[in-house]
Amino acid sequence: MMGWVNLISLLAMALAMAIMLGRLFAGPTLYDRVLAANSFGTKTVLLLLIFSLLVGRADGVDIALLYALIxxxxxxxxxxxFRYRSLEVALAQMSLRRAIDGDDE
Amino acid sequence: MTEFDWTQLLDYSLMAMLLAVGIAIVRLRNLFAIVMLMGVYSLISAAWFVSLDAVDVAFTEAAVGAGISTVLMLAAMLLTAREAEPVKAGRHWAALIVVSVTGAALFYAVGDMPIYGDPNSAANAYVGMDYITSTPNEIAVPNVVTAVLASYRGFDTFGETVVIFAAGLGVMLLLGLNAAKKEAGK
Incomplete structure (x- = not known):
C-alpha cells in the first residue's frame, strides 16, 4: 500500500519536473528561467527523497542534501x-560600492 | 517476479527530459538560459544515476556538473558575449556525420558486451568478486564503489584531488584574484 503511494508521488513529481522544464524552455525573461531552474532543483531533491523511500536505501538522502546546497x-x-556582471567581488562589498558611488541601477 | 517494474517509468521519463533539455540547449541562443539548462541537465542525469544505483557517480555529477560547472560557465561568460551566433547550416552536417559514426560504432560495440549481471563477465569473475566479498569485513562501508574509491584506492583519489586543487589554484592566480584586487582598489 505504502509503496503505491510513494510510486504515484514519484511519478507526479516527475510530471511536475517536466512542467517546470516547459517554463525553463519558453520563459521569456531570465527571472522566469531562474525561478524555474530553482524550482526544478527543489523538485529533484524531493524526487530523490521519495525514490530512496521507495527502494528503501538511505544513500539518496545524502545526495538530496547535496543537491539542495548546490x-x-x-x-x-x-x-x-546577472545583477553585478562579476563573480569575483563579495556581495557585501558590492552593496557598499553601490552606496558609495550612488550607482542606483 | 514477472510483475512490471514501475520504477522503470521514472527512468524513461528522466531520459525523455534529458533529450528535451539537450535539444533545447542546441536550439536556444541566450547563453544565460543555456548555462542554466546545462545545470538542469546535470541534475537530471544525476537523478537518473541514483535510480540506476550509481550513487557515487551521481554525487560527483551533482557536485561537478551542477555546482562547479555552472559557476565556471558564468565566469567564462564574463569574457564573451551574452548571445550565441547562429551556426552555419554546412557545419551542422559535419557534426551530424561525426555523431552518427560515433553512435554507430558504440551500437556495434554493444553486441560484444556481456549480458547485464552475467556472473562470468570480466567485471564479476576476477578481482571484482573479491572486493564484494571482503569489503563488508575490511572497510565496513555499505557501498562497494565508495569503499574502493575512498579506502582501497585512497591515495590515488587523494592525488587526484591534489592535482585538481593545484590546477584550480593556478587558474585563479593567473586570472581571478588579480582582477578582483584591481577592481576593488579602483
Whole structure:
C-alpha cells in the first residue's frame, strides 16, 4: 500500500519536473528561467527523497542534501552574475560600492 | 517476479527530459538560459544515476556538473558575449556525420558486451568478486564503489584531488584574484 503511494508521488513529481522544464524552455525573461531552474532543483531533491523511500536505501538522502546546497549556490551565482556582471567581488562589498558611488541601477 | 517494474517509468521519463533539455540547449541562443539548462541537465542525469544505483557517480555529477560547472560557465561568460551566433547550416552536417559514426560504432560495440549481471563477465569473475566479498569485513562501508574509491584506492583519489586543487589554484592566480584586487582598489 505504502509503496503505491510513494510510486504515484514519484511519478507526479516527475510530471511536475517536466512542467517546470516547459517554463525553463519558453520563459521569456531570465527571472522566469531562474525561478524555474530553482524550482526544478527543489523538485529533484524531493524526487530523490521519495525514490530512496521507495527502494528503501538511505544513500539518496545524502545526495538530496547535496543537491539542495548546490541548487542554492548555483541560483545565487546566476543572480549575482546577472545583477553585478562579476563573480569575483563579495556581495557585501558590492552593496557598499553601490552606496558609495550612488550607482542606483 | 514477472510483475512490471514501475520504477522503470521514472527512468524513461528522466531520459525523455534529458533529450528535451539537450535539444533545447542546441536550439536556444541566450547563453544565460543555456548555462542554466546545462545545470538542469546535470541534475537530471544525476537523478537518473541514483535510480540506476550509481550513487557515487551521481554525487560527483551533482557536485561537478551542477555546482562547479555552472559557476565556471558564468565566469567564462564574463569574457564573451551574452548571445550565441547562429551556426552555419554546412557545419551542422559535419557534426551530424561525426555523431552518427560515433553512435554507430558504440551500437556495434554493444553486441560484444556481456549480458547485464552475467556472473562470468570480466567485471564479476576476477578481482571484482573479491572486493564484494571482503569489503563488508575490511572497510565496513555499505557501498562497494565508495569503499574502493575512498579506502582501497585512497591515495590515488587523494592525488587526484591534489592535482585538481593545484590546477584550480593556478587558474585563479593567473586570472581571478588579480582582477578582483584591481577592481576593488579602483
Amino acid at each position: 541548487n542554492f549556490v548555483a541560483t545565487i551565482a546566476i543572480l549575482k552574475f
